[in-house]
Amino acid sequence: MLYPVNIGDKLGFTEVKRLLRSYCLSPMGGERVDKMQFIARADLLGKLLRQTWEFRQILQDDAPFPASDYLDIRPLLHKIKPENAFLSEEEVFHLMLVLKTVFQAIRYMNEREGRYPALEQLFEKAQIEKEILSLISRVIDEKGEIRPDASQALSGIFQQIHKSELESRKRLDSIFRQAIKEGWIADGNLTIRQGRMVIPVQAEFKRKIKGYIHDESATGQTVFIEPAEVFDLNNRVRDLEFEKRREITRILIELTGQLKPFTFQLESYQQLLTNVDFIRAKALLAIRLQAELPKLSDEPVMRLVNARHPLLWLSHKESGQDVEPLTLTIEEEERILVLSGPNAGGKSVCLKTVGLLQLMLQSGMLVPASEFSEMGIFHKILADIGDDQSIESDLSTYSAHLSKMKEFISQAGERTLVLIDEFGTGTDPQFGGPLAEAVLEELNARKVRGVITTHYSNLKLFAGNTPGLVNASMLFDSKGLNPLYRLEMGKPGSSYAFEIAEKIGLPGKVLKTAREKAGAGQNYLDKLLIELEREKKELLDQGRELQRQQQRLDQLVSENTALKQHFEENRKKLLKEAKEEARGIISGANKLVENTISEIRQSGADKEQTREARRKLKETGGALTKKEEEKPVAAAKSAIVPGNWVKLPGSEAKGEVISVSRGNAVIAIGNLRTVAKLGQLEKVAGSKPGNAGSRASYTVYQQSENMKFNHEADLRGMRGEEALAELEKLMDRALMLGVGKLKVIHGKGDGILRKLIRNYLSEYPQVAKLEDEHPDRGGDGITYVHFS
Incomplete structure (x- = not known):
């Protein structure tokens, strides 16, 4: 209903x-x-x-x-x-x-x-x-x-028509050529009059050609004659056309x-x-x-995530503006939202969004909200929106509202969604407020679900003290006195009546008198609501900043853990390789000494041969000593470029610089890549890339990481700063893994986010090309990033 x-x-x-x-x-x-x-x-x-x-x-x-x-x-x-x-x-x-x-x-x-x-x-x-x-x-x-x-008879008729038309045209052409030769023809060619092919003849020669005159020119100088020889043939064609029509009708009836x-x-x-x-x-x-299919529940619940009013969203999209998404919950414990806040702050839009999306859903349409939303089924939707006064019915605005309240109370039940805009208005607030509170109490007792907007303080207090009701407000920038169109659950909002009046320019004397007449208690309550709203907004902003910092911290911890694990694995591997190399050196030295002794013995202790053997032994020992004692030395401090070897800050780990971009360097340390600031790196000399085994190991590692890496970023709905932060993290990871291509989904809209993202990407020297997706699969709403 x-x-x-x-x-x-x-x-x-x-x-x-x-x-x-x-x-x-x-x-x-x-x-x-x-x-x-x-x-x-x-x-x-x-x-x-x-x-x-x-x-x-x-x-x-x-x-x-x-x-x-x-x-x-x-x-x-x-x-x-x-x-x-x-x-x-x-x-x-x-x-x-x-x-x-x-x-x-x-x-x-x-x-x-x-x-x-x-x-x-x-x-x-x-x-x-x-x-x-x-x-x-x-x-x-x-x-x-x-x-x-289509039938044998029709086929025969078509053949006869064709034959007759061909013969008629042949005879007509012959007569026309003869008339031209005799000089009887007026300027022009064969033409059609009254559906028949005729010859244009000069009036003075009209007796030269026997036939039927169908028409003459406006001046009377030319007559249009159908020759008698052709007349019978043309009549035959017409009779065949009638016969064809009759046969076609017979075929169609059949x-x-x-x-x-x-x-x-x-x-x-x-x-x-x-x-x-x-x-x-x-x-x-x-x-x-951009509508989605929410989770459908058989219960009368509503959990909207990033919902948008479709008409408002389309209108703002055309003008290049954003719509603040709506997130709210209506369920058993919090059945009715008592929504308050300043005028033009978005209360009515919020209420209409709830009603419209529910109506769209229960008409079989997808809704513009996140796919993580959940929407239930209601048996009735009752709405009191706008001014329904009627001269014909002798109803005032308030009488019309009361008539609807009567209908609501008689019809309401657990599966009813009630939507009331500006509840209680239209009469003296001294009486309208209590009456609205009584109606709200009755609706709550019937366990209806709904959204109610109001400015009445008694309804805000009633909602705060009554189970099943929950206060909600539309946030307002108390400093700039601008609506934020953002819904906040759990607390009422101020109407900002005096603040808005002051911004508009109402005289201070008038405002002072108004505040005095409002009473100290009401002024204190309104001031308290404003302070709470300001603090809530500050906490919200701080929470978002902390969330961003926490995400960055989690990423750093994850990278640090991976780095430690890599160092530990490489330490064991290097120790094993060093031991094997040492054993090889000792074994080689032992063989050299034994061979030298053998040569001395075989030469019978000849002085020259003994001296030569000692010289070789000394040279080999010196070479081994030099290899053992060789240490990396710090390179002269100069610009760090790809191919340099550097030492990471706060550790002895060294790696090779793979690429340099925007003050950062991508460094390969064995099987792992990391990013560090150029100013924190120390260039070193004497380091060499790993052996073929380590390179093969790195290739396997890189393939594994590439398989886990998500080459796609969906930035739709994000603000510019937030989108660039996400994109920077993705680019850092992509450069570390050396991927070839990324897919960035930013949507079309008015093109602001697309332009911001492409300008940002063009600053990376590693980006070789940016291109649009195919028009059938998103067009310029998707950007492919190709790396050099």
Whole structure:
């Protein structure tokens, strides 16, 4: 149940339906939009939502779905039913086009069996009835014209017409050439008068050619004659044309009779095409609104995450503005939101967003909110929005509100969503406030769900002390006195009446008098709310900053842990290699000594040979000593470039510089890469790259990390500073791993975020090229980053 009857106009659903209708290909689809129903059955609603979601996947990720010739054949199906009725060539052709579209759609889904289960339910009873198309194709060709061979009689008539026309033209051409030779012809060629081919003859020679005069020129100088020799032939052609028309009518009557048994099948095809058109339109609008399929609950709950009012979002998008997303929860413990805050702060937009998204969802449409949102099913939506005073019904604004409150109380239940804007207004606040509080208490007792906006302090206090109710407010910049359009749960908001009046320029004397009349208690409460809101905003900003710092800290800790693990593994490996090398050196030295002793003995202690053996032994020992004592020395302090070896700050670890960018260096340490500031690095000499084994190990490591690395960044919805921070982290990681390409999704919008991101990326010397995605898969809403 929806109340009042114009709730669609109040919430903006009528405008959403108008947008949806514009995406329909056929009048049947538009009629389906007009007949959209409020659905309270969980199974039916779930199926319709999944069908729309699957069609959105088709439009975005799959081959094009058949989208031509969605024609309305309902009048044709009614025309088939009477006896001896027949369809014209054009009507049969329309029928053929619709059949081809339906059969293409059926084949499309059959080829993707199991991929779109909800849509398959729509097609499960649809079969391709080839006989219908075969009957039509024997009569109508691909251009929508009757086939000359549709019957044997028609084929003969076509041949006779062709033969007669050919003979007529031949005789006419002969007479025309003779007339030209005799000089009887006026300026011009053969022409047509009253559907007959005639010769333009000078008036003074009209007796020279026997025939029928069809017309004359305005001056009377030229007459148009059909020669007698051709007249009978042309009459024969006309008689054949009449005969052809009669035969075509007979063929069409016969064809219509053959199609009559398939009327029910044709009606089912028409219904299938209507459903497809309707679902396709919902999917297209979902793409435009960036709408998602939230988790559907059978309970009357609402957990919206980053929800947006679709009409407001489209309007702001066209003007290049952002819409602050809405996140709120309505559930058993917090059933009714009592929303307060300044005028023009977004309270009514918040309320209408809740109502409109719920109405869209329960009409089978996807909603512009995060896919992590959860939305339940309500049996009734009751709204009191705007001024419904009526001169005809003798209702004032307040009387109209009271009439609705009476309806709300009589209709409300646990599965009712109540939306009341500016609750209690329209009469003396001294009486309107208590009456509104009493109505709210009754609605809460009936466990309704809803959103209520108000400026009344008694309702804010009542919500703060009553289970089931929860205060909420729209944040306001108390310094700049500008609305932030950001919803905060758990506390009421100030109306900022005096502050806004002061900003507008109301005289200070008037403001002072107003504050005195408001009373100390009310002023203190309002001041307290303003201070709480200011502190809440500061805490919120600090929390976001701490969250960013915590994310950075977690990343550094993770990198440090990986670095330590790498150092430990390399230390053991280096020790093992050093021991093996030492054993090899000792073994070689022992062999050298033994060989030297053997040579001395064999030479009989000859002095020259003994001296030569000692010299070789000394040279080899000196070389070993020099290799053992060789130490890295600090290189002269100069610019660090790729290929230099450097020592990391605070450790003895050394690595090779892979690349330098924006004051940072990417350093390879064995199998690991890290990033450090250039000013913190110390250039060293004597270090060499690892052996082939370590390079192979690094290749395996790099392949492993590349497999885990996410080459795609989705920055849609982020502010510029936040998007660049995320992009910087991704670029650092990409440069460390040496990836070849990144995919950055930033959306189209008005192009501000895209321009900011591309300007930032162009500053990296490692970036070789930036290019757009293919237009069918996102176009300039996605940027591919290619590295050199």
